[in-house]
Amino acid sequence: MDSFLIGASQIFTVTTLAYMLAGSIAGIVAAAIPGFTVTMAIVLTLPLTFTMEPLQGIAVMLAVYVGGYTGGLISAALLGIPGTPSSVATTFDAFPMARGGEAGRALSMGVWASFFGTVISTIVLIVAAPPLAMIAVKLGPWEYFSLIVFALTIVASLVGESVIRGLIAGLIGLAMSTVGSDPILGRSRFDFGLETLETGLPFLVVLIGIYAISQLASEVEDAKSVKSGSKLVTGAIDFQTWKVMREVLTRPVNLIRSSIIGVLIGALPGAGGSIANLVAYDQAKRSSKNPDAFGTGTPDGIVASEAGNSATAGGGLIPMIGLGIPGSAVDAILMASLMVHGISVGPRLIMDHSDLVYGMFIAMAVASFIMLIVATLSMRLFLRVAEVPKWIIVPVVMICCVVGAFALNNRVSDLYLLGCIGVFGYALRALGYSLAPLVLGVILGPIAETNLRRALMTNEDPTLFFTRPISLLFLIAAVVSIVWAIRGHMKKRKTEERLFDAAAS
Amino acid sequence: MSQSDLDEELSLEVGEIARLLSYILFLLVSAGMFFAAGDIPTSRFEKLGAGAFPQFVFAGIFLICAIAIVLTVPKIPARAYGQLFNQAILWARKCYLVFVCLAALGVYLVAMPWLGFSLASLIFLFGLQMALLPRSLNTIFIAAIVAVVFSYGLNMLFADIFTVFLPKGVF
Numbered sequence: 148m149d150s151f152l153i154g155a156s157q158i159f160t161v162t163t164l165a166y167m168l169a170g171s172i173a174g175i176v177a178a179a180i181p182g183f184t185v186t187m188a189i190v191l192t193l194p195l196t197f198t199m200e201p202l203q204g205i206a207v208m209l210a211v212y213v214g215g216y217t218g219g220l221i222s223a224a225l226l227g228i229p230g231t232p233s234s235v236a237t238t239f240d241a242f243p244m245a246r247g248g249e250a251g252r253a254l255s256m257g258v259w260a261s262f263f264g265t266v267i268s269t270i271v272l273i274v275a276a277p278p279l280a281m282i283a284v285k286l287g288p289w290e291y292f293s294l295i296v297f298a299l300t301i302v303a304s305l306v307g308e309s310v311i312r313g314l315i316a317g318l319i320g321l322a323m324s325t326v327g328s329d330p331i332l333g334r335s336r337f338d339f340g341l342e343t344l345e346t347g348l349p350f351l352v353v354l355i356g357i358y359a360i361s362q363l364a365s366e367v368e369d370a371k372s373v374k375s376g377s378k379l380v381t382g383a384i385d386f387q388t389w390k391v392m393r394e395v396l397t398r399p400v401n402l403i404r405s406s407i408i409g410v411l412i413g414a415l416p417g418a419g420g421s422i423a424n425l426v427a428y429d430q431a432k433r434s435s436k437n438p439d440a441f442g443t444g445t446p447d448g449i450v451a452s453e454a455g456n457s458a459t460a461g462g463g464l465i466p467m468i469g470l471g472i473p474g475s476a477v478d479a480i481l482m483a484s485l486m487v488h489g490i491s492v493g494p495r496l497i498m499d500h501s502d503l504v505y506g507m508f509i510a511m512a513v514a515s516f517i518m519l520i521v522a523t524l525s526m527r528l529f530l531r532v533a534e535v536p537k538w539i540i541v542p543v544v545m546i547c548c549v550v551g552a553f554a555l556n557n558r559v560s561d562l563y564l565l566g567c568i569g570v571f572g573y574a575l576r577a578l579g580y581s582l583a584p585l586v587l588g589v590i591l592g593p594i595a596e597t598n599l600r601r602a603l604m605t606n607e608d609p610t611l612f613f614t615r616p617i618s619l620l621f622l623i624a625a626v627v628s629i630v631w632a633i634r635g636h637m638k639k640r641k642t643e644e645r646l647f648d649a650a651a652s
Numbered sequence: 653m654s655q656s657d658l659d660e661e662l663s664l665e666v667g668e669i670a671r672l673l674s675y676i677l678f679l680l681v682s683a684g685m686f687f688a689a690g691d692i693p694t695s696r697f698e699k700l701g702a703g704a705f706p707q708f709v710f711a712g713i714f715l716i717c718a719i720a721i722v723l724t725v726p727k728i729p730a731r732a733y734g735q736l737f738n739q740a741i742l743w744a745r746k747c748y749l750v751f752v753c754l755a756a757l758g759v760y761l762v763a764m765p766w767l768g769f770s771l772a773s774l775i776f777l778f779g780l781q782m783a784l785l786p787r788s789l790n791t792i793f794i795a796a797i798v799a800v801v802f803s804y805g806l807n808m809l810f811a812d813i814f815t816v817f818l819p820k821g822v823f
Contacts, residue, residue, distance in 0.1 A: 191814055311720045312671070315678060318716065321709045322685070329702035332695055336702060337688065360757070367749040367784065376786045538784035538791075539798055542777050545757060546802050549764075549773075554816050562761045570754055578674050579667070596705040603699045 154506030157202045158513055166203065167210040167510070171517045172525070174214025178230045179222055179529065180547050185215030185231055187554070189480050201488040202503055206510035208481055209460075213265055213514040216457045217522055220257035220449075221529050225250060226544060228359040232350070232421035233456040235586055236428035238358070240441065240448030247444050250530060255391040256446055257453045258522040260402065263395065264454030265515035267406035268413070268461025273508050276465045276497075286415070288602035289612050293621035294415070295595040298422055300628040301429040302584040310636060312580045320588020321595075323348055330597045331604070343560035352552045352564050353589050359548045360569025361576045363541050376536045388523055398450050401431050405454040412455075413462020421590050423462075425583070427455025433631060461511060468496060468504055665732035666739040672724045679717035686710040749784065756780045768821025773803035 157163065170192060177188035192211050196204030219234035224241035237257060244253040286294075302317040326337045327347025338344035367373050395402065405427035412423040431451035432441040441448050463478045471482070471492045482492045490500060497504050532540070552565040576582060602611065612618050686707055694701030744751065760776035767775070781795035810816045 311716060311723070314716050315675075315713060315720070318709055318713045319678070322682075322706065322713065325689075325706040325709060329692075331698065332702060334692060334695075334702040336692055336706065337685065360754075364750045364753055367753055368747045370746070370749045373749060373784050374786055376791070536785075538781055538786075539794070541753065541784065542780040543798065543802050545753075545780075546773055546777060546806065549761070550769075550806065550810070550818065553818060554810070557816075559765050559819060562764065566758050566761045569757065573750070573754065574674075578671050580674075592709075599705065600698055600700050604697065607699050 150501035151505045151509075153502040154202065154504075155509050157200065157502075157506055158206055158509045163203050163206055164513070164517075166199070166207045167514060167517055168521065170207040170210035171214035171514065171521045174211035174216075175218035175221075175518070175521060175525065177211075178215040178218030178234075180230065180551065185212060185219070185233070186477050186480070188215050189477050193480055193484055196484055197487060201485060201490055202506040202510070204484050204488070205481060205503075205507055206514070208484060209507065209510045210514040210517060212460050212477055212481075213457070213511070213518050214521065216265075216460055217258060217261040217453075217518050219456070220261065220453055221254065221526075221532075222544075224253040224257060224449075225529070225532050226359075226540070227362045228544070229354065232354055232586075232590070233424050233459070234452070235354075235358070235421070235583060236424040236452035236455075237449060239428065239452070239583070240443070240445050241452075242444075243442070244444035244446075244449070249444070251526070252387055252391055253444075253449060254526050254530065255387055256395060256449045258519065258526065259392050259395040260405075260450040260453035261457040261522075262515055262519045263402055264406045264409060264457035265460055265518070266512065267403060267454070268410045268458035269508060269511040269515070271407070271410045271458075272461040272464055272468075272511065276469050286617065287615070288598040288605065289615050289618040290621065291415075292595060292598040292602055293612060293618040293625070295591050295598065297621045297625040297628065298426060298591055299587070299595070300625045300632070301425055302587060308579060308581075312578075313584050316575065316580045316582065317584035317588045320585035320590075321592040322588075323353060323585075324589050324592025325596070330593055331600050343558070343564060347593075348564065348568075348589075349552075349555055349561060350589055351555050352561050353568055354586060355548045355552050356565045356568030357572035357575075357582050357585060359544065360565070361572035361582070363545055363548075364569070364573045365576060366537055366541055373537050373541075376538065394446060395450055398447060400434075401447055401450050402454050404430060404434075405451040406458040409455040409458025410462035410465070413459030414465040423459045424452040424456040425587055427451045433628075433635075438635060457515075464507065464511070467492065468507070471496065662732065662735055663739060665728055666736055668724060668728050669732060669736050670740075672721065672728065675717045675720040675724065679714055679721065682710040682713035682717065686714065752783050753780065756783070764819050764821070766822055769818035770804045770807045771821065773806070774799050777802055 173192065174185065174188050177191075178185055188211050189208055192208055196207055199207065215231065216233060219230035220237050220241060222228045222230040223234040223237040224245045227238050227242040227246075229235045229238055241253040241257055244250075244256075299317070302313060324347075326344055328335050328345060335345060408427045408430060409423040412426060428441075428448060428451045431447050432438050435441065435445075435447055437445075464481075467478045467482060485492050485503075490496070490503065549562060549565065552561050553559070555561065572582065575585070603609065612622065689703040689706040689710060692701060692703035692706075694703070756776060756779060760772055763775075764772040777799035778795060781798065782792070785791045785795055807818050810818055
C-alpha cells in the first residue's frame with residue numbers, strides 16, 4: 148500500500164500531469180499523420196525524458212503511447228489511411244461510417260473504445276501481470292508458429308468481395324516479407340542486386356504505399372467531383388460524445404473480448420497492436436449476428452479494432468514488468484529509459500522498485516483519462532480536416548507520407564520503393580483485390596518463417612507442432628476458424644442466390 | 653436491357669479480363685520466383701533452407717492463381733475480349749487525374765535528391781494542386797500558401813524541432 152501511495156504521489160504532481168498532457172497531445176498528433184508510428188513518437192520523446200525523474204519520464208512516454216494508439220484512428224476514419232499499423236482494421240468500418248456522413252460518431256466511437264480498452268488492459272495488467280508473463284515466456288517456436296497459422300486464418304475474414312483474390316493478396320504479402328536477408332542465417336534473397344532490398348522491404352513503407360498512396364489516388368478517380376472542390380466527408384459533423392459513450396457501453400461483450408485479445412497479444416513478445424486490432428476485428432465479425440454489416444460502417448467493427456489495439460499498451464507491459472522482456476519496440480524503448488536512470492528491468496523490478504511499478508500502473512490509467520480529455524476537446528479541430536477540399540488534402544497527405552517513409556531510415560531509396568509500392572497498391576485496389584490480407588501477410592510472414600525454421604532447427608520432428616498442447620490448441624483454433632469462414636461464405640452465397648432467384652421470378 | 657445496362661455489363665466483363673490478366677501475371681512471376689528460391693543455398697545446420705519458406709508461399713500463389721484462371725475463363729464471353737482495348741482507354745480517360753497524381757509523385761520522388769525536399773515539395777504541391785483545384789484567384793492563393801507551409805515550413809519543423817534532416821539537394 149505504501150508503494151502504491153508513493154507511486155501515486157509522484158504521478159499526481161502538477162509538473163508530471165502537465166508533461167503527460169503534452170505527451171498525450173504529441174502522441175495523438177504524431178499518430179494522426181499517416182506514416183508516423185507510435186514508435187517514432189516515443190523515440191523522439193525519449194531524449195526529453197533524460198532529465199526527468201524515472202517515473203516522471205516513464206509516465207510521459209506512456210502518455211505518448213496511449214495517445215498514439217488513439218491518434219491512429221483519426222486518419223483511419225477521415226482519410227481511410229491507417230495512421231499507424233495498429234489502426235488498419237479501424238479503416239474497415241470507421242471510414243465507411245465517416246463517408247456516410249457520420250465522421251464525428253466514427254471518431255467519438257474510436258476514442259471511447261480506445262479509452263475503455265486501455266482501462267481494461269490496465270486492470271488486467273495489475274491483476275494478472277506475473278502469471279501471464281510466466282505463460283507468455285513458456286511459449287516456444289512451435290506455439291508461436293501455430294499462433295501465426297491461426298492469425299493467418301484471419302485472412303478469411305478480410306478477403307472482401309472475392310475469397311480467391313483475398314488469398315492471393317495474403318500470399319503476395321507473405322512473398323513480400325521474404326525479400327531481403329533471411330531471418331535465421333542472413334542469406335540474401337530476391338534483392339536483385341539492389342542495395343535497398345538487401346535488408347528487406349521496410350514494413351512502414353509497404354503500409355504507406357499500399358494503403359495511403361493507393362487510397363489518395365483513388366480519391367481523385369472522379370475528376371468532376373475533385374474539380375468542383377468537393378470535400379472528403381460530407382454531411383453534418385457531430386461528435387455526440389455522451390450518446391456514443393452509451394453506444395460503446397451497450398457492447399460490453401465485444402469491448403471486453405477485444406480488450407482481452409489486445410492484452411493477450413500484447414503480452415506475447417513480437418506480436419503487438421498491429422496484429423491485435425485485426426484479430427479483435429475478426430473475432431467480433433465471427434461472433435456477430437450480422438457479419439455482413441462489417442466493412443460497411445458498423446459500430447462493432449470500430450469498437451473491436453480500437454479496443455483491441457489500445458489494450459496492447461497494457462499487455463505489452465506484462466512481460467516487461469514481470470520478466471524484463473520487452474514485448475514490442477515501444478516496450479524496449481520504455482525499458483531503455485529506465486536503464487538510463489540506472490534501474491535494471493527484470494523479474495526483481497516489482498520487488499526492488501514496487502513504487503515505480505505501481506506508479507506505472509497509475510500512469511497508464513491517468514494517461515488514458517488524459518487521452519480521453521484531449522481527444523474529446525481536440526477532435527472538433529481534427530474534424531476540420533474533413534472539411535478541407537480534396538485538391539488540398541491529397542497533395543498534402545502525399546507529402547506527409549513521403550516524409551514518414553523517409554524519416555524511418557533516412558534513405559532516399561525508400562522513397563523510390565514507396566512510389567513503386569504505391570502504384571502496385573493502386574493497381575491491386577483498382578482490380579478489386581482486398582489490401583488488408585496483404586498487409587497481414589507482410590506483418591506475419593517474418594514471424595511465421597522465423598518460428599517455423601527455429602522449431603525445426605531445435606528439433607527436426609514436425610509432429611511436435613501437434614503434440615505440444617498449446618501449439619495443438621492454436622492449430623485446432625485455426626482449423627475451426629477456416630471451417631467457420633467457409634461456412635459463412637457458403638451461407639452468404641446461398642442467401643445471395645435466393646435473393647437473385649426471388650428478384651428474377 | 654437498356655444501353656447503360658449493356659455498357660455496365662460490358663465494363664464488368666472487361667474488368668474480369670483485367671483480373672484474369674493479373675492472375676496470369678502472378679502465376680508466371682510466382683513460377684519464376686519458385687525456381688529462383690530453389691537456387692538459394694541451403695545450410696547443413698537446419699532442415700529447411702532460406703529458400704524453403706518462399707517456395708511454400710510461391711507454390712501457394714501459383715496454385716491459387718491456377719484455380720482463379722480456371723474459374724474465371726468460362727465467365728468471360730468471347731465478345732468481351734475484343735472490347736478490352738477500347739474499355740481500357742475509356743477507363744483511363746475517366747480516371748486521368750489518378751495518372752496525373754501518380755506521375756507527379758514519381759517525378760517528385762526522383763527529383764527530390766537533386767532539388768532537395770523543400771524546393772521539390774514546393775513545386776510538387778503547387779503543381780498538383782493547380783492540376784486538381786477549381787480555378788479562381790482565391791484557390792490559387794490558398795494553393796500557394798499551402799505549398800510554402802508544407803514544403804519549407806515542414807522542413808524547418810523537422811530540422812529545428814525533431815532534428816530529422818530531410819534531403820537537402822545539390823542546388
